[in-house]
Amino acid sequence: MNKRLRTGAIATAGVAAVAAAAILLPNANASTDQPAAPKTLSAHSATQLATSLKADLGDQSAGWYLDSSNGHLVMNVLSEDDAASVKAKGAVAKVVHNSMTALKSGAKTLRETAAVPGTAWAIDPKTNKIVVTADRTVTGAKMATLSKATNGMGDGMVTVKRSQGEFKRYDGGDAGSAAGGAAGSAAGGAGDAAGGAGDAAGGAGDAAGGAGDAAGGAGDAAGGSGDAAGGAGDGGGGAGDGGQAAGPIGGSAIFGGNAICSLGFNVTVKGAPAFLTAGHCGNDSKTWTADQGGGQPLGTVADSKFPKTDFALVTYDDTAAKPQSAVDLGNGSTQEITKAAEAAVGMKVQRSGSTTGLHDGTVTGLDATVNYGNGDIVNGLIQTDVCAEPGDSGGAMFSDDSAVGLTSGGSGDCTAGGETFFQPVTDALKATGAEIGAGGGDAGAGGGDNGAAGGNGAAAGGGNAGAGNAGAGNAGAGNGAGNAGAGAGDPGAGAEDPGTGAQDPGAGAQDPGAGGGDALN
Numbered sequence: 051m052n053k054r055l056r057t058g059a060i061a062t063a064g065v066a067a068v069a070a071a072a073i074l075l076p077n078a079n080a081s082t083d084q085p086a087a088p089k090t091l092s093a094h095s096a097t098q099l100a101t102s103l104k105a106d107l108g109d110q111s112a113g114w115y116l117d118s119s120n121g122h123l124v125m126n127v128l129s130e131d132d133a134a135s136v137k138a139k140g141a142v143a144k145v146v147h148n149s150m151t152a153l154k155s156g157a158k159t160l161r162e163t164a165a166v167p168g169t170a171w172a173i174d175p176k177t178n179k180i181v182v183t184a185d186r187t188v189t190g191a192k193m194a195t196l197s198k199a200t201n202g203m204g205d206g207m208v209t210v211k212r213s214q215g216e217f218k219r220y221d222g223g224d225a226g227s228a229a230g231g232a233a234g235s236a237a238g239g240a241g242d243a244a245g246g247a248g249d250a251a252g253g254a255g256d257a258a259g260g261a262g263d264a265a266g267g268a269g270d271a272a273g274g275s276g277d278a279a280g281g282a283g284d285g286g287g288g289a290g291d292g293g294q295a296a297g298p299i300g301g302s303a304i305f306g307g308n309a310i311c312s313l314g315f316n317v318t319v320k321g322a323p324a325f326l327t328a329g330h331c332g333n334d335s336k337t338w339t340a341d342q343g344g345g346q347p348l349g350t351v352a353d354s355k356f357p358k359t360d361f362a363l364v365t366y367d368d369t370a371a372k373p374q375s376a377v378d379l380g381n382g383s384t385q386e387i388t389k390a391a392e393a394a395v396g397m398k399v400q401r402s403g404s405t406t407g408l409h410d411g412t413v414t415g416l417d418a419t420v421n422y423g424n425g426d427i428v429n430g431l432i433q434t435d436v437c438a439e440p441g442d443s444g445g446a447m448f449s450d451d452s453a454v455g456l457t458s459g460g461s462g463d464c465t466a467g468g469e470t471f472f473q474p475v476t477d478a479l480k481a482t483g484a485e486i487g488a489g490g491g492d493a494g495a496g497g498g499d500n501g502a503a504g505g506n507g508a509a510a511g512g513g514n515a516g517a518g519n520a521g522a523g524n525a526g527a528g529n530g531a532g533n534a535g536a537g538a539g540d541p542g543a544g545a546e547d548p549g550t551g552a553q554d555p556g557a558g559a560q561d562p563g564a565g566g567g568d569a570l571n
Contacts, residue, residue, distance in 0.1 A: 089140035090121035093397050093449055099123055100394070103136055112146050113153070113175030116396030118412065126150075126175055146178040147206060156180050156207050157417065164199035166192045167423035168217055170471065172415025172433040175395050177209065181415060183469070185213045185461050215461030215468050217422055219330050222310035222405060222441030298325070298340055298348060299384060300377030300446030300453075301402030305342045306335025312404040312445030314456040315387060315475065316373040317484035319352075323366040323373060326478050327444030328456055329355045330426075332362025353482055357426045360458045361478035362444070375487040377446045380407040390475045390486050391452035393432040399449050401434075401472075403442025403457060406464045411436030420471050422459060431471040437464040447472045453486055 091099065093116060100114045103125050112126035123141040127133050133143035148156075153173045157180055160171055168187040171180050182200055184193065200208045298304065302313045304327065311331035317324050325348075327338075332354025340346035347367050354362040366373070376384040380402065393399075397413040415433035422428070432455050436447070447455035455472025462468015479485065 087140075088120075088122045088137075088142045091116075091123055091140075092121070093394060094391060094452070096121075096123040097392055097394055099139065099141060100125065103139065103141060106135065107132060109149065109151060112149050112178065113173065114141075114394070115175045116394050117142070118396050118398055124175075126178060148178050152207070153178075153180055154417070156203055157419065159203065160199060160208075161419060161427075161429070163202075164196050165421060165427065166196050167421050168192065169196060170217060170418060170420040170433070170469075171208075172418035172431075174209075174415050179206075180208045182208055182210045183213050183461075184210065185216045187216055188212075213461045213469065214466070215463070217420055217459060217461050218440075219328075219422055219426070219459040220403075220438050220440050220443040220457055220470075221328065221331050221334055222443070223308060297371070297373045299374055300387065300448070301380070301404060301408070302340070302378060303404035303441070304331075304338045304340065304348060304444070305344070306331065306338045309334035310342070310404065310441045311338075311443045312402070312441065312457065314444050314446050315377075315453045315486060316375050317363075317479070317482075317486055319363065319365065319482065319484045322369055323371045324349065324352065324484060325364050325366070325373070326456055326475070326482075326484065327362050327364060328458055328473065329360040329362045330357075330458075331444045332356070332364070338364055355481070357422075357428050359430065359477065359481075360428050360473040361456055361481070363478075363482045363484060377402045377448055378408075385448065386451055387446075387448060387453050387486060388451045389453070390479055391449060391454055392476055393454050393472075393474060397449055397454075399434060399436065399447050399454055401436045401438060401442070401445060401447045401457060401470070403438055403445030405439045405441030406437065409437050409464060414469070418471055420459065428458060428471070428473075430474065430477065431458060432474055434470050434472065435467075436470050437462060437468050438470040439463050 089095075089099075096116050100123055103114070104111045107125075107127065110128050110132055112128055114123060114125045116122075117124055124144055125136045125141045126144050126146045127136055128146065128149060130145060133145055136143040150173075157171060157173060160180070160182065164182075166184075166188060168185040169182065170185075171182040173179075174181045180203075182196070184196060188196060196210070200210050298313050298316075300313060300315050304311050304313050309331060311327055311334070314326040314328070317326055332351045333356050336351045338348045338351070340348050349364040349366045352363045352365045356362075374384070375387045377387060377400075379385055385400075393413045393416060395413050395416060398410065399413060400408060400410045402408050411434050413432055413434050417429075418431040418433040419427065419429045420431060432447070434447070438445070438457055438460055442457050443459070445457040446453065447457065453475045455475055456478065458471045458473050460468055460470035475486075
């Protein structure tokens with residue numbers, strides 16, 4: 051009997067053990083370490099994580115990039131052990147051959163042995179190589195020199211490709227096209243939008259310009275009210291109502307001597323207002339204006355660096371100015387800029403410039419070197435597939451509300467496409483002690499001030515006329531729009547003689563149209 055009891059107890063214990071094992075085994079399997087799923091990150095968050103991982107990896111770091119299709123951070127590593135630690139923190143790990151130290155050493159070798167005009171190279175973490183680009187001028191002996199240098203580095207380190215264009219700086223000459231070419235269609239110049247067509251900015255003969263019924267009749271219609279004569283601040287592009295910025299912002303045309311460039315970002319230096327643009331623009335002229343005729347002074351170059359790097363700091367002549375920290379989107383609206391950010395390969399970016407307006411693309415390389423010829427070699431640039439043209443130099447490259455780069459130069463145009471290189475904003479800020487933002491002033495309030503300055507007097511037209519002038523003046527980014535602002539302002543001031551005054555704006559409205567046409571040539 052005792053034997054049977056013992057046997058039963060053992061059997062029961064065995065069943066219980068099997069049952070317990072059945073319960074515990076899945077739990078044991080579930081506790082086995084599994085790779086964490088990659089995190090979906092914003093560009094800013096990815097940069098923060100990459101910075102932390104780089105610090106952990108030290109010399110074993112091999113670069114990183116954003117996979118913009120899914121928001122994943124891809125971190126290049128040199129071993130499976132490092133891959134495991136990267137995956138554990140939410141990034142995608144890619145085991146590669148070349149460390150970042152080796153890639154930078156290779157880039158240094160190219161600088162020392164292949165200083166060929168018309169060439170550029172950048173580190174591409176996607177391929178884990180240095181990508182060398184030779185433009186169409188690199189032939190014969192120049193191509194032989196480049197090939198000798200790259201062949202000595204091996205296929206595992208460098209890739210060579212050709213560009214159909216020619217590398218050049220994107221400062222414009224005294225052609226007028228850079229001043230308003232894009233302004234005509236993108237930045238508000240387009241006759242219809244900014245004042246060339248009379249229908250919008252000038253009041254179009256029928257509304258404010260010359261029609262006897264509207265102009266000569268009552269001062270209310272012609273120049274007295276400001277709603278009709280001033281370019282209609284409420285309807286013609288006033289800064290407050292239309293979303294346009296007061297004063298020059300990122301992408302606005304700036305003029306210095308015979309050069310035409312673009313403003314990058316408004317900044318402050320020890321509380322004083324200033325803006326960043328390209329260094330080769332700063333070398334072109336020491337003083338800059340908002341119009342080609344020089345009637346609207348902006349500022350004076352305080353610091354300019356080119357070649358080697360490519361940035362300039364221009365301080366506003368009006369120390370009380372509060373220009374908006376924003377970029378022109380070319381459709382009457384702006385993008386507020388609140389901070390600066392490091393570029394990352396794969397980052398989606400936009401560029402605003404005075405010639406071609408707004409274009410977008412992707413960062414394709416970092417730590418790029420470009421040889422523009424004549425000894426103009428610039429290092430540490432951001433390479434992109436965004437297009438640009440002469441006159442866009444200095445213009446803003448940004449990602450959402452973050453300032454990223456200043457347009458330097460490149461190859462191609464916005465018809466055929468091409469590649470463009472940018473000076474990192476973070477480096478320019480560090481070198482100049484500047485900070486993003488310039489007081490941020492309210493666009494609507496600023497519109498009145500700027501309208502008065504740019505449009506020669508929102509006197510009789512009141513606040514609405516001032517805002518209207520500001521909108522029209524800035525939108526054209528060239529002489530045409532400037533004249534429109536002045537034309538619209540004059541009749542307001544001449545409200546005492548509305549009949550005569552109204553005729554002036556009619557003519558004025560025609561001037562900007564012609565000016566806009568000139569700018570497009």
